Amino acid sequence: MTSQMLEAEGRVVIITGASRGIGAAIARQLHDDGYSLSLGARDPDVCLSALGTFDETRVMAARFDAEEPESASAWVKATLDRFGRIDVLVNNAGILRMVTFEEDGEADLDALWAVNVKAPYRMIRLCLPHLRQAGHGRIINIASTDAKRYRDETVSIGYAMTKHALLALNHAARFAGWEDGVRATALCPGAVDTDLIAGIPGVTPGPNRIPTETIARTVSFLLTLPDMASVAEMPMNTRLESTI
Numbered sequence: 001m002t003s004q005m006l007e008a009e010g011r012v013v014i015i016t017g018a019s020r021g022i023g024a025a026i027a028r029q030l031h032d033d034g035y036s037l038s039l040g041a042r043d044p045d046v047c048l049s050a051l052g053t054f055d056e057t058r059v060m061a062a063r064f065d066a067e068e069p070e071s072a073s074a075w076v077k078a079t080l081d082r083f084g085r086i087d088v089l090v091n092n093a094g095i096l097r098m099v100t101f102e103e104d105g106e107a108d109l110d111a112l113w114a115v116n117v118k119a120p121y122r123m124i125r126l127c128l129p130h131l132r133q134a135g136h137g138r139i140i141n142i143a144s145t146d147a148k149r150y151r152d153e154t155v156s157i158g159y160a161m162t163k164h165a166l167l168a169l170n171h172a173a174r175f176a177g178w179e180d181g182v183r184a185t186a187l188c189p190g191a192v193d194t195d196l197i198a199g200i201p202g203v204t205p206g207p208n209r210i211p212t213e214t215i216a217r218t219v220s221f222l223l224t225l226p227d228m229a230s231v232a233e234m235p236m237n238t239r240l241e242s243t244i
């Protein structure tokens, strides 16, 4: 029945950047919900140790480097070999490098584009046939409030550019998968307490940052929503700003 909330059991989730921060918290939450997990990171062992205790029958980890296309296709194939299906893709891996107009930021722009945009595009392209086949396929793209507006000059221009691009990719995925029951959500949080924003000027101070567990619980909820309750974007802000 498409009108009921979706259950975790039997659904397979593939998560990029599950070694730490938001990705590790999502892995923990979804494991405890009962999903089967395929975790990707540059060092897969780090994903497993970050997860701690887990049900080995429902968890695998593989090498995934956002800058190496072959690692993505090998990981998707290994996931299908192990679990036979892919129900959910969580595009989480991301980097933040400061890019300004004052200095030449082209090398950092290339890195940001590779990790924050090209890799999610690649993962969607590789997973989409399987998400379509799954019946209620889901894609969660971890974007940012920086995908929704340019706040001020303390924000990396490059980071904001790539997160806006990820939002465009999210909407393209919604159209590509809609008829086959695939739904995509861009989750757009403000400051989350992880390594990513350590030392970055202008970010919300530590005690007011969003805990990683809050993001993970939100992803968990989004994955229960049936096809007719599609959430295209979900901004989540630490501060008061117009419309987000």
Ligand SMILES: NC(=O)c1ccc[n+]([C@@H]2O[C@H](COP(=O)([O-])OP(=O)(O)OC[C@H]3O[C@@H](n4cnc5c(N)ncnc54)[C@H](OP(=O)(O)O)[C@@H]3O)[C@@H](O)[C@H]2O)c1
Residues within 6 Å of the ligand: 016, 017, 018, 019, 020, 021, 022, 023, 041, 042, 043, 064, 065, 066, 067, 091, 092, 093, 094, 095, 115, 142, 143, 144, 145, 188, 189, 190, 191, 192, 193, 194, 195, 196, 197
């Ligand atoms: N923290 C925030 O305030 C915030 C707010 C909004 C959105 N976000 C977004 O949330 C996502 C997760 O960020 P986070 O805060 O959890 O950051 P984090 O703690 O720095 O973790 C980043 C994750 O991305 C992975 N990663 C980076 N480069 C990679 C590459 N080349 N190949 C494969 N994996 C790579 C890292 O893996 P390694 O361990 O191998 O480096 C790590 O698992 C990002 O997309 C970020 O833009 C964060």
